[in-house]
Amino acid sequence: MTLAGCSDDGGSGDDGSSDDGSGDDGSMDDGSDDGSGDTSELEIVHWWTAGGEQDAFNALLDGFREANPDVEVVDNPAPGGAGSAIDAVIQNRVIDGNPPSTFQIWPGQALTPYTNEDLLEDIGDSVWDDEMRDAYLDGVVELSQPAGDLVAVPINIHRLNNLFYNVSVVEDAGVDPSTIDSPQGLLDALETIDAETDATPLAHQTQSPWSSLQLWENVFIGQQSVDDYQTLLDGDVEGLEDEVRSALELLADYLEYIPEDAGSITWDQGNDGLIAGDAAFLHQGDWAAGQYEGASDFEFSDDWDMVPFPGTSGVYHSVIDSFVFPTNNPSPEATEQFLNYAGTVDAQERFNPIKGSIPPRTDVPMDEFGDFLTRQFEDFQNSDSQPPTIAHGTGVAPAIHSALDETFANFNGNLDVDAAYEGIRDAF
Ligand code: GAL
Numbered sequence: 029m030t031l032a033g034c035s036d037d038g039g040s041g042d043d044g045s046s047d048d049g050s051g052d053d054g055s056m057d058d059g060s061d062d063g064s065g066d067t068s069e070l071e072i073v074h075w076w077t078a079g080g081e082q083d084a085f086n087a088l089l090d091g092f093r094e095a096n097p098d099v100e101v102v103d104n105p106a107p108g109g110a111g112s113a114i115d116a117v118i119q120n121r122v123i124d125g126n127p128p129s130t131f132q133i134w135p136g137q138a139l140t141p142y143t144n145e146d147l148l149e150d151i152g153d154s155v156w157d158d159e160m161r162d163a164y165l166d167g168v169v170e171l172s173q174p175a176g177d178l179v180a181v182p183i184n185i186h187r188l189n190n191l192f193y194n195v196s197v198v199e200d201a202g203v204d205p206s207t208i209d210s211p212q213g214l215l216d217a218l219e220t221i222d223a224e225t226d227a228t229p230l231a232h233q234t235q236s237p238w239s240s241l242q243l244w245e246n247v248f249i250g251q252q253s254v255d256d257y258q259t260l261l262d263g264d265v266e267g268l269e270d271e272v273r274s275a276l277e278l279l280a281d282y283l284e285y286i287p288e289d290a291g292s293i294t295w296d297q298g299n300d301g302l303i304a305g306d307a308a309f310l311h312q313g314d315w316a317a318g319q320y321e322g323a324s325d326f327e328f329s330d331d332w333d334m335v336p337f338p339g340t341s342g343v344y345h346s347v348i349d350s351f352v353f354p355t356n357n358p359s360p361e362a363t364e365q366f367l368n369y370a371g372t373v374d375a376q377e378r379f380n381p382i383k384g385s386i387p388p389r390t391d392v393p394m395d396e397f398g399d400f401l402t403r404q405f406e407d408f409q410n411s412d413s414q415p416p417t418i419a420h421g422t423g424v425a426p427a428i429h430s431a432l433d434e435t436f437a438n439f440n441g442n443l444d445v446d447a448a449y450e451g452i453r454d455a456f
Pocket of ligand 1: 075076081108109110111186313315347348349420
């Protein structure tokens with residue numbers, strides 16, 4: 029629960045050139061493929077195609093190509109917010125022994141189906157040298173080794189508990205977001221926006237269940253505490269029945285104030301409404317801020333701003349992305365080159381300012397991160413806790429996660445608190 033505050037200094041060990049020196053194949057055989065041997069074609073599967081995320085990914089690839097001109101990158105996205113479409117693709121390919129070179133995955137619990145079956149290479153020596161280990165936040169290193177071996181390279185830290193808003197819309201309604209001090213207070217603000225303006229109060233999507241699941245997580249923490257949330261993650265849902273129901277009831281109330289077409293839009297389409305001044309608030313991870321950075325005439329502080337989700341101000345509810353080295357790898361050398369690069373200062377300095385996240389290395393210069401991310405970084409450093417999330421896979425095993433997705437898909441349609449409570453209890 030403590031990613032921040034650990035780890036130290038850092039020298040500058042960066043540059044991004046990686047190299048590593050291990051070039052001599054031999055080791056990584058792992059009984060793989062088909063005799064075609066290693067190629068320098070690197071296939072990457074990820075879901076960063078929405079809301080400016082593609083730009084961040086391209087910036088990462090540009091840096092990688094500069095450092096490794098010999099490798100040809102095959103960019104093979106599986107679009108869908110919060111990885112909603114990637115599992116189906118990746119799990120089958122990995123199980124069938126036909127994985128891509130690397131793929132995007134949350135570190136922590138999300139890795140366990142793969143580590144349980146030994147489907148990820150131990151990259152503790154080939155990638156995680158001492159320089160890199162020293163530079164990373166200790167908590168992030170821990171998430172990269174859920175079964176002991178280091179198997180992932182985290183590249184960012186997003187914050188989930190953000191309440192973004194369009195400045196002029198809330199001003200028109202006479203709402204001051206900085207004074208909303210509880211999840212219930214947010215409902216009052218949504219009612220005021222609805223009464224005083226033509227804007228949609230909350231730019232929320234329900235096409236896919238993850239945004240409601242993550243909002244419920246934040247309502248729960250805002251109403252209760254991180255300790256109760258941790259108890260929930262540990263599986264004691266029945267001991268917290270009233271609290272779980274209370275968060276569901278308030279979520280159902282919020283869902284009265286979302287776009288009419290919420291069921292057919294993606295998260296970034298909802299956010300387009302906020303940018304256009306057609307919506308007031310958005311609860312979303314700070315990948316939404318990456319989208320604002322890419323929008324024209326939409327400036328931080330003048331046009332948009334954010335407060336921590338009401339009731340969660342000392343919390344940095346963290347969402348982390350990483351890349352891994354699947355066994356049976358079609359391109360062992362190129363994969364190692366990419367993972368080495370992803371762990372550098374250069375990679376994280378290019379990627380994160382555009383993505384709307386802060387780096388998991390402690391030695392990345394923050395000059396290019398802009399005012400918003402500089403403030404997020406300070407919040408991170410001053411935060412009391414950085415719990416993992418459910419909707420973004422670090423905090424619960426994938427089987428629990430997918431049962432909860434199903435529960436919240438139903439809840440989006442029927443707002444049935446009893447059924448959702450039972451779904452959550454049974455999921456855990
Ligand atoms: C998260 C992921 C973020 C962002 C978001 C929206 O799960 O960690 O990087 O892509 O989904 O799709």
